[in-house]
Amino acid sequence: MAVKLKSPRWWIYHILVGGFAILMLYPVIWLLMSSFKPSDTIFVTAKSLIPDPWIWTNFVDGWKGIGGNTFGVFIKNTAILVVITLIGQVISSAVIAFGFARLEFKGKAFWFGIMMVTLMLPHDVVMVPQYIIFSKLDWLNSIKPLAIPAYFGHPFFIFLLVQFIRTIPRELDEAAIIDGCGTFKIFTKIILPLIRPALATAAIFSFYWTWESLLGPVLYLNSPTKYTVSMALNMFLSNETVSNWGAMFAMSVVTLIPVFVIFFLFQRHVVEGISTSGLKG
């Protein structure tokens, strides 16, 4: 890279934009740094970012969790829920998207329209009846109400995958038909391998949404042994009277780590997912 003098415009631009980026992220940096400060000094020393002294005890304290369940238990619960949900959402959405994007059948436009409407439907409308149905099925206090609906497709992912499949030339399908492939084989052998980038995008968002979700777990999981990380943080907050901010901040940081790691590993998929289909982050 050749060294050349930067113009004043260049400096102004980067100071402005870079400065604003840091300003935006300052609260997150503050949260991270505060998690290394002793609880009783967090707000006293809120002006200075760097902890003095650096301590790890917040993480040790926080990890002890609630009611005899360590934070490890909550992470395990959430991870299990994430994996089960992710597999269900991605596979079912891919199958459904293939049907919408490639197959011709009566009523396709109608069902696609319905799918687009569900995409904009406020979840609150179905929340109460769903709860009643799941309670009649005796599914309360289990992950069934959270995981089983995942196996019937997710409108955002169906939409994303339909868009993606439409960009794949139909000649590939036709060539496969000549080679004697049936519809199912076209799906598994031709389409699935080609839509891997979009599947990855769906998987990443599925992870985010399940990992961060609070309302579903709060409704359906009652016993602390089944709590997810979001619920555990909520419990920390309810016990905030003990003012153990340090531990709460430390565990907040812990729950954000996987989100950041996955983002930096798969940035391209995330950015493309939002840019092309408006998936919300």
Added chain:
Amino acid sequence: MNTRVMKENIQADVTITSISKRSRIIKENLTGYAFISPFIIGFLAFTFIPILASLYLSFTNYNLFASPTWIGMDNYIKMFTADPRYWQSLKVTLIYVLAGVPLRLAFALLIALMLNTASRAVGLYRSLFYLPSLIGGSVAVAIMWRNVFGDLGIVNIVLDVLGLSTVRWFGNPTAALWMLIFLSVWQFGSSMLIFLAGLKGIPKSYYEAASVDGANGIQKFFKITLPMLSPVILFNTVMQTIAAFMTFVPAFIISKGTGGPLDGTLLYSLYLFIQGFEFFNMGYASAMAWIMLIIVGILTAIIFTTSKYWVHYESEGGR
């Protein structure tokens, strides 16, 4: 079975092809429905039947334990005439949506314009500005926000340093609501990414032609950028409005589930949750949900019908 097959064999060629064509169409239809069947089953079981159930429940008194009793319009009447908390939640939510969504979109557009250059750092900036949007819905961030705006939090420190008077964000309902609105604006990242993609799609030649004609930057923005971007703005507005209406986690965490102070952060979803799952007024909560559905429907309809006055579509082929 055999006789039918034999009969078919005797038919004339034309009929055979028409039969095979018909059976192919039937088979195509069956295959199609087989692939989308998970969606249809899921839609019926988890959306359609619950929506109908919700409509029925909204005319009943139901607490999950006794069976529902029909009370006609009572829930709706109570909501609008005898429940000040309902009006409060409606007011708070409308302010949240009408202030939050335009501010968020304006920010998103501003930053997208700043990032729509050839600089190599754009990729990094894009990621940094997107991060709040990525983590914004989490409990961790709501907890962070609560403390950033605390009496001794960094927001008040900054206000103090700037010589402004500090604000007790939890001490008054308006300030608490603005704390939520700021949190929503802070998460402008996903809209920004959609705007960036839209900006990349505007042909450079338009700007070059405008420059030749002597247009300045502001004219280019209003005559080229904004019209060309208007379909994306429409999409963003609709999706963000719906999402804002359903906001739950920040209000729930920041107010510790109460909607306080003085119901200042009692967003609609939170009040619905409190009615349905704390008081177990499930009929009332269902009625609330239906009013929400109608409001969201009307807002969306308004955005779409007014869109023909401000959304510019390229004339080539109907989009």
